[in-house]
């Protein structure tokens with residue numbers, strides 16, 4: 001009787017220990033998944049936000065003096081404002097020539113020829129080449145005007161003083 005009982009109890013404890021191990025493994029698995037899920041979630045969120053782009057304004061004109069009708073776009077992303085300059089291709093695609101990150105994150109407007117505008121092309125210094133004129137608001141919501149000029153020697157755009 002005692003032997004039979006101890007045999008059963010040994011079997012039971014064997015079962016418990018196996019079951020206990022299973023619980024332990026399951027618990028670890030859940031911990032692992034719990035640790036993994038927020039990471040996956042934040043990775044996906046970051047990727048989605050990274051892709052977040054909103055073209056808030058476009059203008060076009062010859063800004064390089066080559067007679068090319070380039071497209072200048074003001075683009076808002078998750079954490080910055082950009083200026084992108086595109087060269088329309090014959091096949092209808094747009095070739096990105098330059099991407100400039102503006103010093104401010106907030107879109108701004110200025111009075112251009114009697115109209116409130118947030119992006120303009122104009123030859124403000126009279127040298128025959130149009131400048132890109134970009135208003136923004138800085139972190140104190142003070143209006144700023146940024147001027148970008150094309151430099152033929154380096155085939156790039158640089159920030160010019162007003």
Ligand SMILES: [Ca+2]
Pocket residue numbers: 122123124125126127128129130131
């Ligand atoms: Ca000019």
